[in-house]
Amino acid sequence: MHYKTNKLAIAVALASAGLMASQAFAAGFQVREQSAKTLANALSNAAAGAEDVSFMAYNPAAIGNIDGDQVAVGVAYIDANFELKDAEATSLTGTNYDRGGSRQGGESAVVPSFAVKTRASERIDLGLAIYSPYGLATKYDEDWIGRYHAIETELTTIDIQPTINFRVNDRWSVATGLIAEYGDATISNAVDFGSAARLKGDPRATPGGDDVIGTVTGDDWGYGFTLGTLFQVTDKTRLGLSYRSEIDLKLEGGVSYEGTTPYSDGAVAAESDPRIVDGGGTADISTPANANIGVFHQLTPRLALMANASWTDWSSFEELKVEFDSGGDSTTTENWEDSWAYSVGANYALTDKWLLRTGLGYDETPVPSAEFRTPRVPDADRTWATLGATYQATENLGVTAGYMRVFGDGGKIDQEATATNENASKGNLSGEYDVSANVFALSMDYRF
Numbered sequence: 209m210h211y212k213t214n215k216l217a218i219a220v221a222l223a224s225a226g227l228m229a230s231q232a233f234a235a236g237f238q239v240r241e242q243s244a245k246t247l248a249n250a251l252s253n254a255a256a257g258a259e260d261v262s263f264m265a266y267n268p269a270a271i272g273n274i275d276g277d278q279v280a281v282g283v284a285y286i287d288a289n290f291e292l293k294d295a296e297a298t299s300l301t302g303t304n305y306d307r308g309g310s311r312q313g314g315e316s317a318v319v320p321s322f323a324v325k326t327r328a329s330e331r332i333d334l335g336l337a338i339y340s341p342y343g344l345a346t347k348y349d350e351d352w353i354g355r356y357h358a359i360e361t362e363l364t365t366i367d368i369q370p371t372i373n374f375r376v377n378d379r380w381s382v383a384t385g386l387i388a389e390y391g392d393a394t395i396s397n398a399v400d401f402g403s404a405a406r407l408k409g410d411p412r413a414t415p416g417g418d419d420v421i422g423t424v425t426g427d428d429w430g431y432g433f434t435l436g437t438l439f440q441v442t443d444k445t446r447l448g449l450s451y452r453s454e455i456d457l458k459l460e461g462g463v464s465y466e467g468t469t470p471y472s473d474g475a476v477a478a479e480s481d482p483r484i485v486d487g488g489g490t491a492d493i494s495t496p497a498n499a500n501i502g503v504f505h506q507l508t509p510r511l512a513l514m515a516n517a518s519w520t521d522w523s524s525f526e527e528l529k530v531e532f533d534s535g536g537d538s539t540t541t542e543n544w545e546d547s548w549a550y551s552v553g554a555n556y557a558l559t560d561k562w563l564l565r566t567g568l569g570y571d572e573t574p575v576p577s578a579e580f581r582t583p584r585v586p587d588a589d590r591t592w593a594t595l596g597a598t599y600q601a602t603e604n605l606g607v608t609a610g611y612m613r614v615f616g617d618g619g620k621i622d623q624e625a626t627a628t629n630e631n632a633s634k635g636n637l638s639g640e641y642d643v644s645a646n647v648f649a650l651s652m653d654y655r656f
Contacts, residue, residue: 248596248610250567252553255502256448272381282651309352426461522574588619616643
C-alpha cells in the first residue's frame with residue numbers, strides 16, 4: 209500500500225507541473241475534451257463508457273470499472289472559428305463604427321488533462337483528476353466593428369477532483385468527489401471616448417475614433433461536488449448516471465485603461481475622466497451544474513454501441529456583471545436557458561490491438577435569441593462528427609487519437625441600443641455568426 213501511495217504522489221506532481229506549464233485551457237464556455245476516447249465517440253460514452261481512469265471527469269463511478277491502479281494523461285488542441293458576417297454597427301446618434309478590422313474572433317487552445325486511481329481495498333477505489341471543464345476564449349482586433357461590445361474574453365478554469373468509489377457489489381458502483389475549481393478571467397472592450405468628449409464640447413475628439421480600451425482581470429477559487437453511479441445490467445450492457453454541482457466564483461482583480469490614439473492616450477494619462485481611471489473590480493460568475501445519463505452495449509465481441517444525453521443548467525447564467533470599486537458597473541444581460549446535448553457512437557475491434565471509434569452528436573445552444581447573443585459568447589446549435597482509434601501497444605499501455613469536427617448553425621446577433629438600456633454607450637450591433645471548430649485529441653493510459 210505504501211508503494212501505491214508513492215506512485216500516486218509522483219503522478220500528481222507531474223500532472224500539476226504539466227498543467228501549470230500550459231497557457232490555454234478554454235475554447236467555448238463548456239470544455240468537454242477531458243479524454244481522447246470520449247471525444248472520438250462524440251461523448252456518447254461519457255456516462256457509461258468507463259474505459260479508463262480519465263472517464264472520472266464525466267462520471268466519478270467510472271473508476272469502479274477499472275481493476276488495479278491506472279494513470280491517464282491527455283491533451284486536446286481546439287481550433288475555433290467565430291466570424292461575424294453582414295455586420296452593421298452604429299452609435300445612438302448614427303456614427304458608423306465600421307473601421308475595417310477583422311470580424312474573426314476564434315481562438316485556438318491547448319487543453320491538458322490528467323487522472324489517476326488506485327484500489328484501496330476490495331470495495332474502495334481512490335482517484336484524482338485534474339482538468340478544465342469550462343472555459344472561454346474569443347479575441348477580436350481592437351478596431352473591429354463590434355469593439356464596444358467585446359474585444360477579448362478569456363475564462364480559464366482548472367478543477368482538482370479527489371474521488372472515492374464504493375463497489376456495492378460486482379455490478380454496482382457509487383462514487384462522489386469534491387471539486388476545487390480555480391477560475392481566472394480577462395474581459396476587455398473599447399469605450400467610445402471620442403463621442404463622450406465631443407458631447408462635452410471638445411472639437412478635437414473624433415467620435416468612433418478616439419477609443420479607450422478597458423481591460424478587467426480577476427481570479428478566485430470555488431468549491432463543489434460530483435456524484436455518479438455505474439450499473440452493469442448484464443455482462444454486455446451497463447448504465448451510467450452522473451451529476452456535477454454548480455460552482456460560484458467571485459473574480460476579484462482590477463481594471464486598467466489605455467488609449468488607442470494620441471488624444472485618448474493623453475486623456476488616460478491625465479486621468480481627465482473618472483470613467484477611465486485604473487482601479488479595482490469584481491465579477492460574479494458560476495460554472496453551471498450538469499448531469500449525464502448513458503448506456504453502453506457490447507453488441508458482438510467486436511462491435512460496441514453507446515448513447516449519452518447531457519443536461520447543463522445554463523439558466524444560472526443570467527448576466528455578466530462587472531462592479532468597479534470606483535462606483536458603477538458594466539452589465540451584459542445573457543438570460544441563457546438550460547440545454548441538452550445528445551450523442552451516439554460505436555467502437556469496432558479491428559484486431560486485438562486496434563479499436564476504431566466514431567460518433568455523432570447534437571448540442572443545443574443555451575442562447576435564447578439574437579437579442580441575447582453577444583460577441584463574447586457567440587454560441588449556436590452545433591453538430592459533432594467524430595472518429596478515432598485506440599492502439600493497445602502492450603497489455604498495460606494504450607494510446608488513443610481522436611478528431612472532432614464541429615458544424616455550427618448560423619447564429620444571428622441583434623444588440624439594439626437605446627438611450628436607457630445597457631447598450632447606450634456600446635451602440636447597435638447586428639449580423640450573423642459563422643461558427644465551426646476542429647478538435648484534435650491524444651491520450652495515453654497505463655495500468656500499473
